[in-house]
Amino acid sequence: MTGDAAISVQHLWKIFGPKAGRHVGSALSRAEIRARYGCLVAVRDVGFTVAPGEVFVVMGLSGSGKSTLVRCLTRLIEPTRGEVRIDGESVTGMGRRALLDLRRHRVAMVFQHFGLLPHRRVIDNIGYGLEIQGVGRAERHRRAGEMLSLVGLDGYADSYPDQLSGGMQQRVGLARALAADPGVLLFDEPFSALDPLIRRDMQAEVTRLHAEVGKTMLFITHDLSEALKLGDRIAVLRDGALVQVGTPEELVGAPADDYVTDFVRDVPRADVLTCRWITRLPTASDPLDGPPVSATTVIRNAVETVLRADRPIRVMDGDTLLGVIDRDAVLPVLTGAGPAGRGASTAGTGTPRSTGAGAIGAGGARAGDAPAEVRA
Numbered sequence: 001m002t003g004d005a006a007i008s009v010q011h012l013w014k015i016f017g018p019k020a021g022r023h024v025g026s027a028l029s030r031a032e033i034r035a036r037y038g039c040l041v042a043v044r045d046v047g048f049t050v051a052p053g054e055v056f057v058v059m060g061l062s063g064s065g066k067s068t069l070v071r072c073l074t075r076l077i078e079p080t081r082g083e084v085r086i087d088g089e090s091v092t093g094m095g096r097r098a099l100l101d102l103r104r105h106r107v108a109m110v111f112q113h114f115g116l117l118p119h120r121r122v123i124d125n126i127g128y129g130l131e132i133q134g135v136g137r138a139e140r141h142r143r144a145g146e147m148l149s150l151v152g153l154d155g156y157a158d159s160y161p162d163q164l165s166g167g168m169q170q171r172v173g174l175a176r177a178l179a180a181d182p183g184v185l186l187f188d189e190p191f192s193a194l195d196p197l198i199r200r201d202m203q204a205e206v207t208r209l210h211a212e213v214g215k216t217m218l219f220i221t222h223d224l225s226e227a228l229k230l231g232d233r234i235a236v237l238r239d240g241a242l243v244q245v246g247t248p249e250e251l252v253g254a255p256a257d258d259y260v261t262d263f264v265r266d267v268p269r270a271d272v273l274t275c276r277w278i279t280r281l282p283t284a285s286d287p288l289d290g291p292p293v294s295a296t297t298v299i300r301n302a303v304e305t306v307l308r309a310d311r312p313i314r315v316m317d318g319d320t321l322l323g324v325i326d327r328d329a330v331l332p333v334l335t336g337a338g339p340a341g342r343g344a345s346t347a348g349t350g351t352p353r354s355t356g357a358g359a360i361g362a363g364g365a366r367a368g369d370a371p372a373e374v375r376a
C-alpha cells in the first residue's frame, strides 16, 4: 500500500522542548507531559497514506498540530521520530541536497498568509520558484503566464501584490505553487484570511484546478464545510493524534468519538450520506419492483423518488440489487434524528475513495457498508 502512495506517514512524532525524544511512545497525555517535563507533543504517532491524485484534508481545532504536521512532511520542521515518504522515497532519510530538490521541484506549499514578495510584479512572484531552479527568463515568463491564465488572472502580470485583493493574491499564491509543476501540493489554511464569498470562489477554484491538473493535495483547514467540499478523505487531529480518517460520509455517518461528533453536528446529513448508507435487505413482503436508485446517490436527491413511490425503492450498484429504502429510512436522516452510525472507521485505516464514479465501498470494509448483495 505504502509503495503506491503519493504521501505515506508512519508513526510520526513531533515534540517541542528539552530532551523531546524521551517522550516518544509515552502514554502520558499532552497536558501531563507539558506539566511534568515542559515538552509539547504537537504530533503524536500519526500515520496515514494519501493516494496519487487524492485530496486529503486534515482538520482539527486550533493547536491540534495541523501546521506542525504539514511542515514535518518536507522537514520545514524536523520530526522527532517516524517516517515520511513521498512517491515512495523516504523524506526522513534524505540528505540536504535531495531535500532541497524535493522542495523545489516535487512539493509546493500554499500558506494562509500568501507570502508574496511585495517588490516583485505578479509575473515575477509566480516565476520565483523557477528562478531559484535556474530556469531562464523567457521560459519563466512563459510558464508563469500560463499559470496566471490558469488561475484566472490574465492581465495582471505587471501588477504588484498590494494592488490586488486578498482573493487575487491567494490566486497568485496558487499559481506560484503550480508553476514548478510539483506532484504534491500542500495547503495550510490558505483561505482562512479571506471573507466567506471569496473563500467559496477559491474552494471552487481548487476543485477546478484539481480536476484540471490532477495533483495530489493535502489540505489543512479547521472549517468543516470546506473539508467536506474538498476532501476525498478527511483526517481529524486532536491534541496531535489522529482520531479518525475517513470519507466525508464516514465522518458524518459514523463519527469516531465526541470530538468528531461535535465537528459534524450541524452538517445536513442528507447532503452527505448516500443511499447505500440507509439501505436494508428486503423482507419477504417487500415488492421488488419499486423505482431504482443508484447506491451512490446522495440521500437528498433520492427523497422525492422515495416519497412519491408507493413501495420501497430499489438501491442498485450497476445491475446488482443491494437492497431497498423506504420513507421510514429517509425521514430520520432529513430531520437529523438518525440513524445511528453503522459500523465505524478507524484512524489510520481509511481507504481512498476511488476517483471514478463515487465508489463508497471501494476496497475494505467501510462504515455504512450495505447489506450483502441480493441478485435482482
Ligand SMILES: Nc1ncnc2c1ncn2[C@@H]1O[C@H](COP(=O)(O)OP(=O)(O)OP(=O)(O)O)[C@@H](O)[C@H]1O
Pocket (backbone or CB within 6 Å): 016, 017, 040, 041, 042, 060, 061, 062, 063, 064, 065, 066, 067, 068, 069, 222
Ligand atoms: N516551535 C514551537 N515550540 C513549541 N511549541 C510549539 C511550536 N510550534 C508549535 N507549537 C505547539 O504545538 C501545538 C500545535 O501547533 P500547530 O501550529 O501545529 O497547531 P495548528 O493545529 O496548526 O493550530 P492553528 O489552527 O491555530 O493554526 C500547539 O500547542 C503549539 O503551541
Ligand SMILES: [Mg+2]
Pocket (backbone or CB within 6 Å): 066, 067, 068
Ligand atoms: Mg496552523
